[in-house]
Amino acid sequence: MASKSADQLHVVMFPFSAFGHISPFIQLSNKLSFHGVRVSFFSIPDYISRIKTLLIPSPSIQIIPLQLPPDRHQHLNPIQTLDLIQPQIKTLLSNLKPGWTGCSAIVIKSCKELDGCYLDYLKTQFQKPIFLTGPLVPEPPCGQLEDRWAKWLGQFPPKTVIFCSFGSETFLKDEQIRELSLGLELTGLPFFLVLNFPENVDGKAELERTIPKGFLERVKDRGVVHTGWVQQQLILAHSSVGCYLTHSGFSSLIEALANDCQLVLLPFKGDQFINAKLMSQDLTTGVEVNRKDEDGYFGKEDICEAVKTVMVDVDKEPGRSIRANQEKWNKFLLDNKIQDKFISDLVAELKSFSG
Numbered sequence: 604m605a606s607k608s609a610d611q612l613h614v615v616m617f618p619f620s621a622f623g624h625i626s627p628f629i630q631l632s633n634k635l636s637f638h639g640v641r642v643s644f645f646s647i648p649d650y651i652s653r654i655k656t657l658l659i660p661s662p663s664i665q666i667i668p669l670q671l672p673p674d675r676h677q678h679l680n681p682i683q684t685l686d687l688i689q690p691q692i693k694t695l696l697s698n699l700k701p702g703w704t705g706c707s708a709i710v711i712k713s714c715k716e717l718d719g720c721y722l723d724y725l726k727t728q729f730q731k732p733i734f735l736t737g738p739l740v741p742e743p744p745c746g747q748l749e750d751r752w753a754k755w756l757g758q759f760p761p762k763t764v765i766f767c768s769f770g771s772e773t774f775l776k777d778e779q780i781r782e783l784s785l786g787l788e789l790t791g792l793p794f795f796l797v798l799n800f801p802e803n804v805d806g807k808a809e810l811e812r813t814i815p816k817g818f819l820e821r822v823k824d825r826g827v828v829h830t831g832w833v834q835q836q837l838i839l840a841h842s843s844v845g846c847y848l849t850h851s852g853f854s855s856l857i858e859a860l861a862n863d864c865q866l867v868l869l870p871f872k873g874d875q876f877i878n879a880k881l882m883s884q885d886l887t888t889g890v891e892v893n894r895k896d897e898d899g900y901f902g903k904e905d906i907c908e909a910v911k912t913v914m915v916d917v918d919k920e921p922g923r924s925i926r927a928n929q930e931k932w933n934k935f936l937l938d939n940k941i942q943d944k945f946i947s948d949l950v951a952e953l954k955s956f957s958g
């Protein structure tokens with residue numbers, strides 16, 4: 604929601620309560636604050652300390668805590684959390700902008716260069732103005748990579764390691780974990796595999812149960828398997844990492860391209876499928892893992908083949924074209940003038956609209 608008072612634009616950020624969704628809102632808040640925009644950032648208590656470390660210190664940004672009932676705080680999924688705080692959100696928005704009645708425009712994290720024809724389609728469907736933030740390339744990460752991971756990654760030549768992660772909200776089935784693990788082994792390349800599990804289970808125990816027997820021993824010199832949070836941006840930025848096998852979350856795709864990593868796409872739900880098709884078919888800047896049409900099954904050979912397309916068979920098609928397109932989009936994302944203009948154009952459009 605945007606409002607304008609005394610010539611200062613005021614934007615409210617209310618992200619879905621999972622950190623992979625929160626990060627783009629933090630990036631947008633930081634970029635808007637450089638343009639003098641006032642930002643109110645809504646968050647449940649669990650994430651506030653982490654959000655504070657990522658927001659730039661600025662008098663124009665304030666975090667507004669959202670209160671959860673004490674007896675309902677634990678083990679809530681993001682949808683349950685959203686249901687509980689809806690009345691509070693309505694009250695806060697009404698206080699910030701009396702008379703507010705609902706959505707009159709849409710802001711999308713994208714740009715015409717990436718999503719042109721699809722954005723035109725959305726305009727015809729919603730019959731409302733659509734404003735674009737651009738791809739929101741994150742700033743270079745602060746801090747240092749955890750020492751154990753820095754040492755492990757430092758063993759390998761540049762651009763040879765596969766980083767494989769599916770975010771904090773995508774959980775693989777036992778069969779999928781087996782085939783993915785064996786597929787990575789088949790590539791013969793070093794890899795860093797991150798597997799996460801629902802909060803109500805013991806992640807380490809689940810990892811031990813689902814990883815194929817003998818797998819860790821066989822790959823001990825070139826593979827890491829981990830459960831839990833990792834410093835994704837710093838890992839992707841490491842010189843030895845050359846490929847990202849991903850669930851195709853849009854923010855993860857942008858991070859990978861900005862860090863000059865090849866894309867292997869393995870979507871599981873929601874917009875991940877659309878993002879994967881955009882990257883693999885429309886932009887030809889990554890390769891999607893082959894699956895059976897009837898049930899979505901993929902095997903170890905499918906994983907291996909997709910990785911080798913962009914990491915081994917790079918002198919023949921389609922690997923050659925994919926890598927050339929990946930290089931083009933890497934340059935586009937790292938062009939600061941282009942990226943800054945997306946934000947300045949957005950601010951101008953919001954001011955004009957709210958004025």
